[in-house]
Amino acid sequence: MSKLYYTTEEKAQNYDTTMPLLEAMYIEFKELSKKKPDAAVSKSKIKMTNRLLGKVRTVLEDESSLEFLDLIDEDDVPQVSDVTLMLSQYVASMKKFKNSHYGSYSGGYGWVIR
Amino acid sequence: MEIIRPRLTDHHGIHKSQADLDFAIQFFDEDLPLYVDPFLLWKSPSQQDNALHTTIINSFNHLNYLIKKKREDEAVSLLVDISECHEVGLGVSQTRRGTKISKKQAKDILNLFQDIPEYSQFGFTHFEIIQLYISGISKDRISDIACNYLKSFLIDYTIGQCEIHNIPIEGVILDSIYNYKTNKLDINQKVYLPVNPKTKEPIIFTPKRWLRFNTWINYEDYFQKYCPRDEIFNPNEPEERVKVLNFNRENYGVVEGYIEYKTKTIEDCKNDPLFSQIPILSARRKLNQILKLNTGKENGADIKYEELSASLLASLFYPHLDFAQTQSRTESGRHIRDLIFYNNRDIDFLDEIFTEYNNRQLVIEMKNVKEISRDHINQLNRYMQDNIGNFGVFLTRNPLSKAMYENTINLWSSQRKCIIAITDEDLKLMVEVYESKQRTPIEVLKKKYIEFRRACPS
Numbered sequence: 372m373s374k375l376y377y378t379t380e381e382k383a384q385n386y387d388t389t390m391p392l393l394e395a396m397y398i399e400f401k402e403l404s405k406k407k408p409d410a411a412v413s414k415s416k417i418k419m420t421n422r423l424l425g426k427v428r429t430v431l432e433d434e435s436s437l438e439f440l441d442l443i444d445e446d447d448v449p450q451v452s453d454v455t456l457m458l459s460q461y462v463a464s465m466k467k468f469k470n471s472h473y474g475s476y477s478g479g480y481g482w483v484i485r
Numbered sequence: 486m487e488i489i490r491p492r493l494t495d496h497h498g499i500h501k502s503q504a505d506l507d508f509a510i511q512f513f514d515e516d517l518p519l520y521v522d523p524f525l526l527w528k529s530p531s532q533q534d535n536a537l538h539t540t541i542i543n544s545f546n547h548l549n550y551l552i553k554k555k556r557e558d559e560a561v562s563l564l565v566d567i568s569e570c571h572e573v574g575l576g577v578s579q580t581r582r583g584t585k586i587s588k589k590q591a592k593d594i595l596n597l598f599q600d601i602p603e604y605s606q607f608g609f610t611h612f613e614i615i616q617l618y619i620s621g622i623s624k625d626r627i628s629d630i631a632c633n634y635l636k637s638f639l640i641d642y643t644i645g646q647c648e649i650h651n652i653p654i655e656g657v658i659l660d661s662i663y664n665y666k667t668n669k670l671d672i673n674q675k676v677y678l679p680v681n682p683k684t685k686e687p688i689i690f691t692p693k694r695w696l697r698f699n700t701w702i703n704y705e706d707y708f709q710k711y712c713p714r715d716e717i718f719n720p721n722e723p724e725e726r727v728k729v730l731n732f733n734r735e736n737y738g739v740v741e742g743y744i745e746y747k748t749k750t751i752e753d754c755k756n757d758p759l760f761s762q763i764p765i766l767s768a769r770r771k772l773n774q775i776l777k778l779n780t781g782k783e784n785g786a787d788i789k790y791e792e793l794s795a796s797l798l799a800s801l802f803y804p805h806l807d808f809a810q811t812q813s814r815t816e817s818g819r820h821i822r823d824l825i826f827y828n829n830r831d832i833d834f835l836d837e838i839f840t841e842y843n844n845r846q847l848v849i850e851m852k853n854v855k856e857i858s859r860d861h862i863n864q865l866n867r868y869m870q871d872n873i874g875n876f877g878v879f880l881t882r883n884p885l886s887k888a889m890y891e892n893t894i895n896l897w898s899s900q901r902k903c904i905i906a907i908t909d910e911d912l913k914l915m916v917e918v919y920e921s922k923q924r925t926p927i928e929v930l931k932k933k934y935i936e937f938r939r940a941c942p943s
Contacts, residue, residue: 410917411917411923411924412924446931447932447935447936448929
């Protein structure tokens with residue numbers, strides 16, 4: 372029997388919207404982080420990132436990994452490498468989410484939705 | 486303890502930084518080392534400034550009229566009277582009181598109208614060039630004469646600014662105000678102006694946009710860039726100023742050429758800011774020098790540390806914190822140096838340290854030691870009271886030890902006094918953000934404060 376289990380329509384939709392953005396953001400930060408890992412991240416970047424992460428968190432709200440994931444605190448003056456690390460965790464959790472809720476099941480191939 | 490090196494705005498509780506105000510904030514005890522440059526008025530895009538320049542020139546050329554009418558004594562005494570304007574607080578005087586020029590000097594200036602036919606006939610277009618003819622006349626005189634001619638305008642300007650910023654004004658008697666209609670001085674005029682709270686002397690503001698460290702047309706610049714030195718001095722002859730001045734008097738064309746040259750490069754004539762940040766390269770260099778220093782006092786390392794940090798931090802915190810000064814004090818035989826900033830409350834963090842800790846100024850104590858000890862904390866703790874407020878900062882090399890950190894937290898718990906330490910690592914981050922312009926360096930200070938507050942018991 373498959374290890375897949377159910378999720379909601381809404382979460383599946385949110386996943387489809389946010390995952391490409393999250394991956395793109397992760398790639399950008401990874402690039403920045405290669406050049407200057409210790410540079411401070413501007414407030415506008417933090418705001419944009421947090422906006423996306425807020426949405427991503429709604430997808431992951433029932434996942435056990437959520438307790439390891441935080442939003443970025445702009446008062447902490449995070450460095451690029453900090454943000455990259457956080458994004459990598461989000462990407463990993465999102466991948467795990469897809470593995471758990473997407474695939475072939477009795478009704479066909481796709482999100483497992485009740 | 487009183488506010489250190491108070492300015493007018495701090496005295497009246499007006500929390501605006503110099504960058505936010507249109508006029509130069511004056512100190513009570515000494516002059517600002519800047520001068521009103523008439524050339525900036527002439528150059529200004531504002532018609533009002535141009536008109537004021539015309540006022541100055543017309544008034545100055547009126548002296549020529551007086552001479553021609555054989556009223557030389559009147560001209561001399563007028564020129565002497567307008568040669569000093571202490572109310573504006575510009576120049577290098579420690580006491581805010583300068584001296585007037587002598588009658589002889591005034592006569593020398595007036596003689597220009599007779600000796601040089603062009604001035605006799607057409608008058609001056611830029612009166613600052615008298616610097617190139619008369620010895621002992623320099624930027625401070627030019628500035629004072631210009632201010633005196635414009636005093637009536639400046640008084641209105643001052644009152645206007647006081648209304649905008651709620652600075653109290655009171656009735657004072659001014660010795661003299663130049664009257665443009667009669668071309669005479671009105672004596673003992675009552676006007677309303679802000680006053681120096683200690684001496685009760687009136688204060689007149691000058692717009693920042695008119696100020697320069699040196700006038701655009703000045704002797705040093707002329708001598709370096711334009712003066713035909715070969716014609717004036719024989720080979721191996723000492724380069725004396727008097728000779729140049731005499732040469733100028735006989736060679737009107739050269740001076741006129743210099744004015745033309747200065748007018749052509751008018752785009753480069755800008756007002757000087759009261760404080761300019763050090764360039765990024767220099768910040769990085771200073772940081773590296775600090776990081777290389779050993780802790781302790783060996784080879785004067787502590788003095789070097791203080792000097793380097795002072796200029797670095799003053800730049801990093803600008804424009805949020807205006808630098809007041811470095812201050813020495815001796816406590817228990819030890820020499821301690823502080824950096825003192827005015828608190829303008831222009832960002833939430835600074836506002837918080839004003840409201841929660843009563844910090845009208847921010848004190849940063851510089852300690853080039855390996856480890857901050859209990860004694861150091863006690864010293865700073867004793868220092869933090871009244872106007873200095875209950876928020877203090879150590880600038881030191883290494884993070885506080887666990888015990889000392891606990892100590893500062895206990896201090897907060899028991900007396901609501903907050904001591905945070907900025908270390909080499911934080912300085913690195915500050916320079917980093919200064920360089921990348923992604924954040925402001927003062928946010929690093931805020932970050933340290935927030936970290937501290939998180940560690941405090943709620």
